[in-house]
Each structure stands twice: as structure tokens, then as C-alpha cells.
Amino acid sequence: MKININDVITLTDNRKFLVLAETLFNETKYYYLIELTEDGEQIVDHVKIVKELKEDNGMKLVVVSDPNEINDVKDDLVASLDKNNFE
Amino acid sequence: MNSYLWEIDTLTKAIEKYLNLIRKLKEKPDVNYKQIDNIQWKVLDLTLKLNEKYDKKYREELEKLENMDMSLNSEQDLLHQELFKREAILELSRKRERFFESLFDLNFPEEKELYELFDDIRKQQTYERTFHELDFKLVKEQIDLVAEKRKEEHALNEELQNNLETIKKLEESIMEFQKFNAEMNEIFERYIKINGIYKIDVVAAWMNKNTAMETVISYYEEKRLTGNEQNIDDAQYKNAMRVIEESNELLFNYDLAQKMRKPVNNYEELDKKLKEIVEMTTKREKEVSLRNPNMQYPNNISRRRMFFMNLAQRVEKQINIKPTIEKLKKRNQEIEKKLEILFDDVKGLREINKIITGKDVKPKFVEEIELEEESNKNNDNVTIVEEKELASKKDEDEVLEVKQVEKAKPSLLEKLKEKKSALINFIKNNAAAIIATGVLVSLSALGSISDKDVQLDKPAAAVVQQSEQKNESLSANDLLAVIEELEQKEIAQTIGDRISVNNGVKYYTNAAAAQLDTENYVTGRNGLQADKYFINRIAIMEKDTLGKPTGKILAVSSTPGVSAKELVKTLGLKEGQYEVMIHIGTGDKYGNYIEAPINAPSIDDRCWMKADDPGIKIVTPALEMLKESGKGMTR
Incomplete structure (x- = not known):
């Protein structure tokens, strides 16, 4: 399962997020997400920065809560989002 | 200072x-006594001035000594320095006390007169000197006491170490x-072997002894009857006595071997056995x-x-080891306690100064130590707080398990185009501060996306404050909407609620099966798939006095808009006396709600579930659904 910019991610608890931006830092992928309604039609205005953890039987996204880690990836995510024309 | 010296010298x-x-x-x-009297007055005047100057000089020197730099870094060094200081002060006060004595020659009446005039001043100086002497003694006593305690400390430490x-x-x-x-048994067996005890024929020994005894008895009998010693065979008697002695030794050794081979189960029994052996051998020796x-x-x-006594001592030693260790440990505990309070009687510099000056001033090195401790404590606190924060953050780290990834619809992307700059500004300015807390941040709550008056450059706290102020101005309708929203977050238990089943x-x-959790099926694993459904029936189930489910239905309703709360109220039930089960339906083929008929199956019927299952969430409350479908039912 590969995640790209402008993909809609559906979680096992049925929550949905749209991928706004992505970056690679220390061989780990980071994403800037915005939450959607369950039907995926509306924006909920909740944002998260997450990092990808690959596992044997699937993939997990972990919410980044370390401010230093966020600072490390913030600028690259901004640059990525800037390039995103939502097309 | 120099000016005082010059003035003192001149005066x-x-x-x-x-x-x-x-x-x-x-x-x-x-003799012109009037002139002498005038000069005496002059001397008196000059002496008073001299005293004043001398006193100033004395006070200055005293202050200098009192404020002597004590930058040494141990209590003991400081005490020695303090002693030196007190000695210097004492000497200073003595010098001043002697000053008047050296000024006048008491052999001359006029000078003696003058000297006596300064009696009060001298008394005051003596009084002050006595005080300084006491201060000096106090410090010296402490130093002597410390030396004495050090010796004691050394002896105690040595004893402690030896005990260990x-x-x-x-x-x-x-x-x-x-x-x-x-x-031990090995030693005993070796003894038996070396001394040939195992070969002893005890019966033969007894018989030999008895025969020899008879010979001896005959010898004495003959001696008594005949009274003639010449006819008695002395050699036979002596041989019989030797045989008796040899037999006795053999029989003793036989008994000794029996004793040695007696089985024992513990040190106490072994000790008893060996003591008995020692007693036997001692008796035999006697x-x-x-x-x-x-x-x-x-x-x-x-x-x-001696051999058996040594063995007995070895056993005794083993028996005594544990009590001896206990005794030594107890003694060490006493020593440690003694060492802890050993220097309690000694006054430290701070206490000494408090006694002398009446002021509680911490020595410099004590202040430094305290500062360092405080700093370490603070650092520790910081570490603890940081660790706690990290730990709590770690706990809070939310894991999102991805089920599906798909391309976003163009309509959705179109909506995001409008918010792009706000999203960029948001992550630029607030990400580290707000997202790092691990809390989901509502962009609109922060006023950072759609509102034109967004101030993204403001710090997060200011933005939050702004948001709070905004919340304060909510209208009554807004509040009702919030309440309605909160109600919707409660357990789905109103007929007509659209719910998502995970x-x-x-x-x-x-x-009844739903309440008793019997014959259950699992969504996603059995027939039913995770999807959105409608609640089309509600059942109120009974719970007994202990709060256990009974499987008895108290009420069932399929009336749209009726909530479990209303049913419970009608039945007069209280919290803990009931449980709510819901029945779900798919609605019609367009996804609209269908009212279930009474006492007959509905075309969209699915199954029963527990209303409080965490996998059930309200998607659209019945209120909205029924308004749209025109049923107009009230809750």
C-alpha cells in the first residue's frame, strides 16, 4: 500500500484523512494530513503530522508529537504543500 | 588607618x-601644685582623645579580622582558621587592655590618680577581652573535641572493617x-581402621577378661586364706592383670566405635555425640x-x-558461626549509628558564629554546597518532568492503522485549493507548538483557515485565547447546537438514528441473546458487513437487583423518534435496572429510513445489537433524519 499526495487514507476505525504533503527524513516518510468526514466529502479541519511505520502485515501511521521532530520536517512539508496544486 | 596611627603616636x-x-x-x-593640676587636666583631655583614636583603630582592626576571608573548603580547615582569627582578636583586645597600664607609672601619685580616672573604661575593655577569650576557648574546645572524635571515629571504623x-x-x-x-564419618572410619577397632572380637575380649578376673580373684583368695605370699604365683597374677587391662581397652574401643557410628541428623545431635565421646575418652584416661x-x-x-576434643571444637565452631555473625552484624549496626551521631556534639563554624555574633551566617563553602545541591535538585526535577512529559507523550502517540488508500475526488481537492495558503501558514507558525501536544487541532477553531481575520503570525497561545474569547460570545442557538451535538455523541438509542457499524x-x-451475549455473530467475520444502518427497533431489557442481565424484555418499540430514555421513563426504571438493545435495518434501496411494522418483520430487518457497543457510532441523529423524511416525530 503506497501513500501519495492527494490520496484519501481510510483508517481501520473508518476515519478518513487526505494527504496534503509528504517528505522523507532519516529514511522515514512524513505526511501532513487533514481529516475528512466519514463519507470523505467534507474537510473536518483537523490536521496531523504523521510518520510511516512499515510492518510485516501492513502499514501504520504514527502521530508525531515530538516538537523537535516536527521542526526537522516542517520546512520540507511546507515546500511539498506549496508545490501541491490539488489536481 | 595611617592617620589613626599618626594621631595615636603624637598623642x-x-x-x-x-x-x-x-x-x-x-x-x-x-612644687607648684596648681600648675601640676592644670597639666593633669591636659593629660586627662589628651588621654580621652587618645582613647577615642585608639578605640577607632581597635574597632577597625577588629572588623578586619572579623571579616577575614575564609575561603577554605572544609569545616575543619575553617575551624582552624576561625581559631586563628579568634586568637588574633583576643590578642588585639589584650593589647588594648594593657595600653592604659603602660601609659601611666603608678609609682607617681599624680599618674595613679589619672589612671584611676579611667577605671570604667578599663573595666569595659577587660569585659570585652573576657568575651573574646571565651570565644577563643569555644573554638579551641571544638577543635579539641573534633580531634578526640576523629580518634573515636577511626577506632570505630577499624572495628567495623574488622567485623566485616x-x-x-x-x-x-x-x-x-x-x-x-x-x-566427620570419614574421619571416624579412618580412626577405626587405623586403630584396628574393626578387628576386635568383643566376645573373646569378654571371655579373656572374665578368665583373668577369676585368676585375680583366686590370687587374692589364696593370699587371704594362706597368708603365705611365698606360695602365690605373682607372674600369673601380673599376666591376668595385663589381660584385664588389654581387654578393657579393647572393649572400650569397641564401645567408642559404636558411638562414632551412631547416625546423627543435625549439628546439635553431632555436637551431643562428640561431647559424649570426649566424656568417654576422658573417663577412660582417668x-x-x-x-x-x-x-x-x-x-x-x-x-x-585430645583428638576427639578437637573434633568437638570443630562442631561447636560450626554451631556458633551463625550466632557470631548475627552478633557482629548487630555490633556493626551499633557502630554505624554511633558514627552517624558522633559529631553531633561538635559545633560547626555556623553554630560557633551564631553563638559569638548572634547572627546565623552560612559559611561560604556551605552556601556553595547548598547551591550545587539545589541546582542538582532542579536539574533532577527538570529531568523528571521531561521524562514524565516524554513518557506521557509516548503514551499519547496515536497510531493510525491504514485500511485503504484511494485517490481523492476532484471536488474535494477543489475545496482544499482555497485553504492551501492557510494550511501552509498554519504548519509554518503553529505546527511545533500545537501539533506537538499530540492534540488534534481544529483549524477553524483557531480561526486560521476560512476566517479573513486570521492572524497566523500570532503565537499559538494568543490564537487559542482568541478562540476562547470567541467561544464566550456563543449565542443561545449555538449553545443548543453544541448540546445537540453532545447528545449525539451519546450511545445510539433513538429509533431512526443512522449509525455506522464497525x-x-x-x-x-x-x-434476549444480545443481552445475555449468547449465540453471537461478528460483523465483518459472519454475514453482516461494516456499513451504515438505521435503528428501527429498541428493546429495554431487565437487569436483576445485582445488576445482572436476566434476558427478559421489559418493552419494545419501533416508533420513529422514540428514544430508549423515553421508554425507560415511561416504565419508571432507574439507572442499573435495565439495558438497551437496538435492532438495525438497512433502509430502502435509496438509503432512506423505513419504519418497521409492529409484530411483523420489516423488509430491511438485520439483527440485534447492544446499544453501547463501542463499534457503533451515530452518523446522523434521528431528529435530522425524521425532519427530512417528513415524519415530524418529536423526541
């Missing part, structure tokens, strides 16, 4: 000159009884020595006693 010289003048005037044949070493050695020498007893007064020592019999939610064929 002293002036006084000396006047005093000399008085002496010369007195030597003249006709002894304990270690004793612990190493502790032997398990079985092992020790096996060694018997032999009585019969042979000229016996030489050491001999085989005395060596035998995989893993258990479902049942009837309400």
Missing part, C-alpha cells in the same frame, strides 16, 4: 611629655551439615592414669582424648 608622645613635666615639677623644691572481614570469613567457612557430617600413676604424658590415651461489533438473532 602618646604628648602625654608622655606632660607626664615627664609633672615628674620634673614635682622634683622642684617648691570476620563476617566474610565466617560466612565462607559455613558448611552444610550433610557435607560436614560426611567428613581410669588408666589411676592404675598407672607413673604414666608419661602425652601418651596414646591422652592423645586420643467490523468486530457482535450481533444477535434476538434481543
Whole structure:
């Protein structure tokens, strides 16, 4: 399962997020997400920065809560989002 | 300071000159007492001035000594420095006290008169000197006390160390009884073998002894009857006595071997056995020595006693090891306690200064230590807080398990185009501060996306405050909407609620099975799939007095808009007396709600579930659904 910019991610608890931006830092992928309604039609205005953890039987996204880690990836995510024309 | 010295010197010289003048005037044949009296007054005046100057000089020097730099870094060094200081102060006060004495020659009445005029001042100076002397003694006493305590400390530490070493050695020498007893048995067997005890024919020994005894008895009988010693065979008698003695030794050794081979189960029994053996050998030794007064020592019999005594001591030593260790440990505890309070009687510099000056001033090195401790404590606190924060953050780290990834619809992307700049600004300015808390941040709540008056450059706290102020101005309608929203977050239990059912939610064929959790099926694993459904029936189930489910239906309703709360109210039930089960339906083919008929199956019927299953969430409350469908039911 590969995640790209402008993909809609559906979680096992049925929550949905749209991928706004992505970056690679220390061989780990980071994403800037915005939450959607369950039907995926509306924006909920909740944002998260997450990092990808690959596992044997699937993939997990972990919410980044370390401010230093966020600072490390913030600028690259901004640059990525800037390039995103939502097309 | 220099000016004082000059003035003191000048005044002293002036006084000396006047005093000399008085002496010369007195030597003249006709003494002019008026003139002498005038000079005396002058001397008095000058002496008062001198005293004033001297006092100033004294106070200055005293202050200098009191404020002596004590930058040494141990209590002991400081005490020695303090002693030096107190000695210098004492010397200073003594010098001042002696000053007036050296100024006047008491052999001259005029000078004695003057001297006596300064009696009060001198008394005051003596009083001050006495105080300084006491201060000096106090410090010296402490130093002497410390020296004495150090000796005691050294002795205690030495004893403590020796005890520890002894304990270690004793612990190493502790032997398990079985092992020790096996060694003992080996020694006993070796003794039996070496001394040939195993070969002893006890019956033969008895018989030989009896025969010899008879010979001896006959010898004495014959001697008594005949009274003629010439006819008696002495050689036969002596041989019989030897045989008796040899038999006795053989029989003793036989008994000894029996004793040695007696089985024992612990150190106490072994100790008892060996003590009995020692007693046997001692008794035997006494018997032999009585019969042979000229016996030489050491001999085989005395060596035998010593051998067993040594073995008995080894056993005793093993028995005593544990109590000895306990005793030593107890003593060490006492020593440690003594060491802890050993220097409590000694006054430290701070206490000394408090006694002398009445002020509680911390020595510099104490302040430094306290500062360092405080700093370490603070650092520790910081570490603890940081660790706690990290730990809590770690706990809060939310894991999102991805089920599906798909391309976003163009309509959705179109909506995001409008918010792009706000999203960029948001992550630029607020990400680290707000997202790092691990809390989901509502962009609109922060006023950072759609509102035109967004101030993204403001710090997060200011933005939050702004948001809070905004919340304060909510209208009554807004509040009702919030309440409605909160109500919707409660358990789905109103007929007509549109709900989402997640995989893993258990479902049942009837309400009773649902309450009792029997014959259950699982969404996603059995027939039912995770999807959106409608609640089309509600059942209120009974719970007994202990709060256990009974499987009894108290009420069932399929009326749209009726909530479980209303039913419960009608039944007069209280919290804990009931449980709510819901029945779900798919609605019609367009996804609209269908009212279930009474006492008949509905076309969209699915199954029963527990209303409070965490996998069930309200998507659209019945209120909205029913308004749209025109049913107009009220809750």
C-alpha cells in the first residue's frame, strides 16, 4: 500500500484523512494530513503530522508529537504543500 | 588607618611629655601644685582623645579580622582558621587592655590618680577581652573535641572493617551439615581402621577378661586364706592383670566405635555425640592414669582424648558461626549509628558564629554546597518532568492503522485549493507548538483557515485565547447546537438514528441473546458487513437487583423518534435496572429510513445489537433524519 499526495487514507476505525504533503527524513516518510468526514466529502479541519511505520502485515501511521521532530520536517512539508496544486 | 596611627603616636608622645613635666615639677623644691593640676587636666583631655583614636583603630582592626576571608573548603580547615582569627582578636583586645597600664607609672601619685580616672573604661575593655577569650576557648574546645572524635571515629571504623572481614570469613567457612557430617564419618572410619577397632572380637575380649578376673580373684583368695605370699604365683597374677587391662581397652574401643557410628541428623545431635565421646575418652584416661600413676604424658590415651576434643571444637565452631555473625552484624549496626551521631556534639563554624555574633551566617563553602545541591535538585526535577512529559507523550502517540488508500475526488481537492495558503501558514507558525501536544487541532477553531481575520503570525497561545474569547460570545442557538451535538455523541438509542457499524461489533438473532451475549455473530467475520444502518427497533431489557442481565424484555418499540430514555421513563426504571438493545435495518434501496411494522418483520430487518457497543457510532441523529423524511416525530 503506497501513500501519495492527494490520496484519501481510510483508517481501520473508518476515519478518513487526505494527504496534503509528504517528505522523507532519516529514511522515514512524513505526511501532513487533514481529516475528512466519514463519507470523505467534507474537510473536518483537523490536521496531523504523521510518520510511516512499515510492518510485516501492513502499514501504520504514527502521530508525531515530538516538537523537535516536527521542526526537522516542517520546512520540507511546507515546500511539498506549496508545490501541491490539488489536481 | 595611617592617620589613626599618626594621631595615636603624637598623642602618646604628648602625654608622655606632660607626664615627664609633672615628674620634673614635682622634683622642684617648691612644687607648684596648681600648675601640676592644670597639666593633669591636659593629660586627662589628651588621654580621652587618645582613647577615642585608639578605640577607632581597635574597632577597625577588629572588623578586619572579623571579616577575614575564609575561603577554605572544609569545616575543619575553617575551624582552624576561625581559631586563628579568634586568637588574633583576643590578642588585639589584650593589647588594648594593657595600653592604659603602660601609659601611666603608678609609682607617681599624680599618674595613679589619672589612671584611676579611667577605671570604667578599663573595666569595659577587660569585659570585652573576657568575651573574646571565651570565644577563643569555644573554638579551641571544638577543635579539641573534633580531634578526640576523629580518634573515636577511626577506632570505630577499624572495628567495623574488622567485623566485616570476620563476617566474610565466617560466612565462607559455613558448611552444610550433610557435607560436614560426611567428613566427620570419614574421619571416624579412618580412626577405626587405623586403630584396628574393626578387628576386635568383643566376645573373646569378654571371655579373656572374665578368665583373668577369676585368676585375680583366686590370687587374692589364696593370699587371704594362706597368708603365705611365698606360695602365690605373682607372674600369673601380673599376666591376668595385663589381660584385664588389654581387654578393657579393647572393649572400650569397641564401645567408642559404636558411638562414632551412631547416625546423627543435625549439628546439635553431632555436637551431643562428640561431647559424649570426649566424656568417654576422658573417663577412660582417668581410669588408666589411676592404675598407672607413673604414666608419661602425652601418651596414646591422652592423645586420643585430645583428638576427639578437637573434633568437638570443630562442631561447636560450626554451631556458633551463625550466632557470631548475627552478633557482629548487630555490633556493626551499633557502630554505624554511633558514627552517624558522633559529631553531633561538635559545633560547626555556623553554630560557633551564631553563638559569638548572634547572627546565623552560612559559611561560604556551605552556601556553595547548598547551591550545587539545589541546582542538582532542579536539574533532577527538570529531568523528571521531561521524562514524565516524554513518557506521557509516548503514551499519547496515536497510531493510525491504514485500511485503504484511494485517490481523492476532484471536488474535494477543489475545496482544499482555497485553504492551501492557510494550511501552509498554519504548519509554518503553529505546527511545533500545537501539533506537538499530540492534540488534534481544529483549524477553524483557531480561526486560521476560512476566517479573513486570521492572524497566523500570532503565537499559538494568543490564537487559542482568541478562540476562547470567541467561544464566550456563543449565542443561545449555538449553545443548543453544541448540546445537540453532545447528545449525539451519546450511545445510539433513538429509533431512526443512522449509525455506522464497525467490523468486530457482535450481533444477535434476538434481543434476549444480545443481552445475555449468547449465540453471537461478528460483523465483518459472519454475514453482516461494516456499513451504515438505521435503528428501527429498541428493546429495554431487565437487569436483576445485582445488576445482572436476566434476558427478559421489559418493552419494545419501533416508533420513529422514540428514544430508549423515553421508554425507560415511561416504565419508571432507574439507572442499573435495565439495558438497551437496538435492532438495525438497512433502509430502502435509496438509503432512506423505513419504519418497521409492529409484530411483523420489516423488509430491511438485520439483527440485534447492544446499544453501547463501542463499534457503533451515530452518523446522523434521528431528529435530522425524521425532519427530512417528513415524519415530524418529536423526541
